[in-house]
Amino acid sequence: MTEANLPAGWPAMSIAQAHAILSGPGMPTEVAEVEIRGIRTKVWKNLPPTLRSVLEASRVHGEKIFLVYEDERVSFEAFHRAVAALAADLAAQGVIKGDRVAVVMRNIPEWVVAFYAAASLGAVVTPLNAWWTGPELEYGLTDSGSKVVLLDRERYERMTVHLPNCPDLVRVYVTRERDEIAHPLVTKLESVIGEPNSWKDLPDRALPPVEIDTDDDATIFYTSGTTGKPKGALATQRAVNSNIMAAGCGGARSFLRRGETPPTPDPDAPQRSSLISVPFFHVTGCFAVLNPSLFAGAKLAMMRKWDAIRAFELIEREKIQSAGGVPTIAWQLLEHPARANYDLSSLESLAYGGAPSAKELVETIREVFPKSIPGQGWGMTETCATVTGNAAEDYFNRPESCGVAVPVSELQIRDPADGVTVLGPNVVGELWANGPQVVKGYWNKPEATAQTFVDGWVRTGDLAKVDEEGFCFIIDRAKDMLIRGGENIYCIEVENALYDHPAVMDAAVVGIPHRTLGEEPGAVVTLKPGAHATEDELRAHVAERLAAFKVPVAVKFWAEVLPRNANGKILKNELKALFETEKASA
Numbered sequence: 001m002t003e004a005n006l007p008a009g010w011p012a013m014s015i016a017q018a019h020a021i022l023s024g025p026g027m028p029t030e031v032a033e034v035e036i037r038g039i040r041t042k043v044w045k046n047l048p049p050t051l052r053s054v055l056e057a058s059r060v061h062g063e064k065i066f067l068v069y070e071d072e073r074v075s076f077e078a079f080h081r082a083v084a085a086l087a088a089d090l091a092a093q094g095v096i097k098g099d100r101v102a103v104v105m106r107n108i109p110e111w112v113v114a115f116y117a118a119a120s121l122g123a124v125v126t127p128l129n130a131w132w133t134g135p136e137l138e139y140g141l142t143d144s145g146s147k148v149v150l151l152d153r154e155r156y157e158r159m160t161v162h163l164p165n166c167p168d169l170v171r172v173y174v175t176r177e178r179d180e181i182a183h184p185l186v187t188k189l190e191s192v193i194g195e196p197n198s199w200k201d202l203p204d205r206a207l208p209p210v211e212i213d214t215d216d217d218a219t220i221f222y223t224s225g226t227t228g229k230p231k232g233a234l235a236t237q238r239a240v241n242s243n244i245m246a247a248g249c250g251g252a253r254s255f256l257r258r259g260e261t262p263p264t265p266d267p268d269a270p271q272r273s274s275l276i277s278v279p280f281f282h283v284t285g286c287f288a289v290l291n292p293s294l295f296a297g298a299k300l301a302m303m304r305k306w307d308a309i310r311a312f313e314l315i316e317r318e319k320i321q322s323a324g325g326v327p328t329i330a331w332q333l334l335e336h337p338a339r340a341n342y343d344l345s346s347l348e349s350l351a352y353g354g355a356p357s358a359k360e361l362v363e364t365i366r367e368v369f370p371k372s373i374p375g376q377g378w379g380m381t382e383t384c385a386t387v388t389g390n391a392a393e394d395y396f397n398r399p400e401s402c403g404v405a406v407p408v409s410e411l412q413i414r415d416p417a418d419g420v421t422v423l424g425p426n427v428v429g430e431l432w433a434n435g436p437q438v439v440k441g442y443w444n445k446p447e448a449t450a451q452t453f454v455d456g457w458v459r460t461g462d463l464a465k466v467d468e469e470g471f472c473f474i475i476d477r478a479k480d481m482l483i484r485g486g487e488n489i490y491c492i493e494v495e496n497a498l499y500d501h502p503a504v505m506d507a508a509v510v511g512i513p514h515r516t517l518g519e520e521p522g523a524v525v526t527l528k529p530g531a532h533a534t535e536d537e538l539r540a541h542v543a544e545r546l547a548a549f550k551v552p553v554a555v556k557f558w559a560e561v562l563p564r565n566a567n568g569k570i571l572k573n574e575l576k577a578l579f580e581t582e583k584a585s586a
Helices: 015-022 051-061 076-092 109-120 134-144 153-159 196-201 237-257 283-296 308-318 327-335 361-368 392-397 446-452 491-499 535-543 572-579
Strands: 031-036 039-044 065-069 072-075 100-104 124-127 148-152 171-175 186-188 217-223 231-236 273-276 299-302 322-325 349-353 373-380 385-391 410-414 429-434 457-466 472-477 481-484 487-490 504-514 518-527 554-557
Touching: 015 237, 039 237, 051 076, 051 109, 051 237, 051 283, 065 076, 065 109, 072 076, 072 196, 076 109, 076 196, 100 109, 100 134, 109 124, 109 148, 109 283, 124 134, 134 153, 134 231, 148 153, 153 171, 217 237, 217 283, 231 237, 237 283, 237 385, 237 392, 273 283, 273 308, 283 299, 283 373, 283 385, 299 308, 308 327, 322 327, 327 349, 327 361, 361 373, 361 392, 373 392, 385 392, 410 457, 446 457, 481 504, 481 518, 487 491, 491 504, 491 518, 491 535, 504 572, 518 572, 535 554, 554 572
Parallel strands: 065 299, 100 124, 100 148, 124 217, 148 171, 171 186, 273 299, 273 322, 322 349, 349 373, 518 554
Antiparallel strands: 031 039, 065 072, 217 231, 373 385, 410 429, 429 457, 457 472, 481 487, 504 518
């Protein structure tokens, strides 16, 4: 969309002017400066100091419904009682401040209880990817040194043979398992808190006492790295909670840009509601959706797995106002032939991030859901989700941009050659970001930490440019990674799995463009002389070692050694041409 198509007088004020108002004295999103790890840093002055304080504040919402899953409905009061019961049991098992407590489940109410029960004790909550294989989960548990793990039935079945290889574990909680479990370390979670619809009947009890500081360690979320081994990003209480203020700031900025006064929060307004379609074990689901929803008293409707028809049913039944996650989900909501059969008029926000999106997506949203404001944002595990946001008229004007940095953060484009020289507007270089939401570093990986985190800045590995007004445009990823529907896939990890096959001599993984998923992994391999392997055999080989979303959707065979430059680096752009005719359906 061009400037001529925008409302007359847009924008009424610049981004800098809007942020100056929002961050000024007396505003809910007022900004101050403090010292964090020896560096003067802008912070949200009115930020809840800890995850425990968010939990405690949420109790004011009482009998309003917080979590919806299948036929289970959990109020804020019932949720608090379940958290307090589990926290007491964890404390009885010896969990103290600083211990790592892992959560490995799909999106169910017990995930949320486990997260906040551990957080309320000052434990470092360590959610692991529920799609990981047994060996991947074993690595996460042993690398983090988790003392306790809470699993759902599927993950417990996957982990049974791996638990003896996790010597730091003293207790394993399993939920939604109907059969008896004889393992001496295992406790059924239902024996502690009951089932979700009965949480309201649990006794009212206080949380176990503990002192937690705003800059204490809070979470470890794992992100893959170029070594192929996942790295645990260690975040503080302040870093996690920063998303609460970022969310409110983005909406208010849109009003100011229109020349309007942001509305004053109305405690009597109808309860907000969201359809949560991204996993809680991602920072987007946990930090940008779950935690702000708990604090604000919003309802979250969960799905066992993503299904467009089920999403329509929930939007209609629960009067959902916000939905999205990644562009894949937005496209499915827009283009499903059954959409017209449901009342989706409650939708006011369709936001997404985490994967490249087609340019026409914003216009399609505007046409199909006139009331809905599309939004786009950028962040990463190392920034605890939200760093930038783009919404309303700004997004209509710059649909390819992930937005501007929130008032407590700053973006720089630096010369990739030296990592120091700051480049000017509209010049492509490596994206660096700072702010209170940047994690402390990687768990037990000092060398990787030193390479990625410099004087309060995180070097993202993304190639980007920033225009004169501060809007960021992600151009490409300098790191060898692709994103499938919001899931990071590091090519070297898949390549290593292919190299494990006895017939493979050379292997490279590249991204195959996909209209809704963004991209999918494709592999090109050279077989050893005289060796034989089929495409299905190699895909099955990878599937035995890695999560399903990392398995190449196609494997091409190359007769010679893969093409390389003078430094020996594989020329992946040449290999991508092999897949140009591979057009996956939306």
